Amino acid sequence: MKDSVRIGMIGAGHIAWSHAEAWRKEATLAAVASRRIESARILAERYDIPHVCRDFGELLNRGDIDAVGITTPHHLHHPIALAAMEAGKSVFCEKPLALNGLQAREMWSTAQRCEVKTGVQSGMRLFPALRLLSRLLREGKAGQIHTFDAHWSFDWARQPDFPLTWRFLRAEAGSGALGDLGVYMIDAARWLVGEIAEVNAELAVYIAQRPLLTSGGHFGELRRLHREGELDIPCETGKVENDDVCQMLLRFENGARGSIRASRLHQEHSIRVDCERTSYLWQMSGDRRLMERSSEAEYTPVQDPEPPGDDTIVTTFLNNIRLDEDEAPTFREGLAAQLVIEAAVKSNETGGWVDVAC
Ligand SMILES: NC(=O)c1ccc[n+]([C@@H]2O[C@H](COP(=O)([O-])OP(=O)(O)OC[C@H]3O[C@@H](n4cnc5c(N)ncnc54)[C@H](OP(=O)(O)O)[C@@H]3O)[C@@H](O)[C@H]2O)c1
The missing domain is CATH 3.30.360.10 (Dihydrodipicolinate Reductase; domain 2)
Structure with missing residues (x-):
């Protein structure tokens, strides 16, 4: 069961190391991509990840990857997640899901259309x-x-x-x-x-x-x-x-x-x-x-x-893939949080109470 989900990591910076630790326990790490290939190489060496590349597109083209974990700066969550889902990969993404509500909506609707599983980092849900x-x-x-x-x-x-x-x-x-x-x-x-x-x-x-x-x-x-x-x-x-x-x-x-x-x-x-x-x-x-x-x-x-x-941050996501379930937190929760963020930004600009868009 452990080896059934093969993971490609995109981003090899600070938090990627905690992700690698979680993936290692519950899945198989197959590849890692990072802008500076050296970052990816160092992570790959520590976690015995067989494939390293600079371009995330190259990673998404691999047939030996079932799901992708995104740990890049926030503006890259949306384009990388969309490309991954279009390539048929399930996606686990760091928070916040996107830069704005529009992007987050597109990410959730793409997940539904492509029928892939999604997860978003929601660390508070892990504290006993x-x-x-x-x-x-x-x-x-x-x-x-x-x-x-x-x-x-x-x-x-x-x-x-x-x-x-x-x-x-x-x-x-x-x-x-x-x-x-x-x-x-x-x-x-x-x-x-x-x-x-x-x-x-x-x-x-x-x-x-x-x-x-x-x-x-x-x-x-x-x-x-x-x-x-x-x-x-x-x-x-x-x-x-x-x-x-x-x-x-x-x-x-x-x-x-x-x-x-x-x-x-x-x-x-x-x-x-x-x-x-x-x-x-x-x-x-x-x-x-x-x-x-x-x-x-x-x-x-x-x-x-x-x-x-x-549980680790990726347990629910991996269970959703293995059992074909959609337990929270998925991109749906990421989108809901993004809409609150968007309302807060608007409230700061306009002053006063702002409705959270549905
Ligand atoms: N830091 C934390 O404690 C923490 C905690 C929880 C969540 N997060 C979240 O985790 C995410 C990443 O944060 P971080 O602190 O790990 O950031 P970081 O240390 O700056 O690492 C970002 C990583 O993204 C890579 N990257 C940048 N542009 C890229 C591109 N075009 N293609 C592929 N890789 C690219 C960087 O590549 P190179 O450096 O190799 O060039 C680096 O490996 C964010 O969503 C953040 O909110 C962070």
Whole structure:
């Protein structure tokens, strides 16, 4: 069973290494493509991947590949996924699914037309404590859900001299903290609470200029070199084109309210869901257990056992291929999150509440 799905990876940068680890456990790695062939070669050597190429089209032409994993900058998700699906390959794509709703819609409709399986990286769904929370909320013992409040922030860009990589450019990344980090909480909000009907968002840039990038290198490599003072930092700077911090109010279709804050300048990871009878709190720091409190009590760990946490980011995708199922998260969930992102961008431009398009 393990060897039945043969994977071609497109992109061999920072996150590709975690993907390779997941694929290796559950499928067969057949080929890897990356713009700089050297990146692909290094990954191929570590994971024993037999074929390496520079051009993703070459990889898609291979008959020995059933499915493709995309870990490139955001602007390439759409063209690569479309080409892969047209070539009959199933596609697992990193988040955010695309640059905008139009692209994401085309990706989902192409998947349906080509009858291939899809998956999108939705990492929050793997945390055992959040799986437990999802079950408890569905069972409804805590009563009506009132509010969902989430923070998902990583301070990797806090230093103003961290260089202007593709993540700061609209043409390659789309939005900033919103699409890169907020997308996780949008997916969590939909998964845990329900469909988001309206958003009211503000996107802020605090570091408006950054030194130009003078060398190649993937995300993790650049962060290490920068941390160790080994990165060449030129005086010349360029404009940061997308948000450092995003904050957003939510109205859910079921009447719940919510908020999401995502930042690339600060650090915090938490989800709180307040219901009629119980409040739940989860934080990524510490033991990551789900906490609960009722009236006038301290938060204490939820006693129900957590579901097992053996799945990787690609388990559901591979099961969907093997069993011919369409369990979430597929491109449908990627599209839904993209439409919330799009509404948030519009709300920031126009001010006030914006409906999330269906
Ligand atoms: N970094 C994280 O912690 C993280 C976490 C979760 C999700 N993600 C998501 O993962 C994706 C990739 O992020 P990353 O941090 O891994 O980026 P990255 O380190 O910059 O790597 C991007 C990769 O894409 C390759 N690439 C660029 N243009 C290409 C092209 N035309 N054809 C083929 N390959 C091309 C790059 O090639 P070369 O460098 O070889 O030229 C590199 O291997 C994004 O969607 C991001 O949001 C990242």
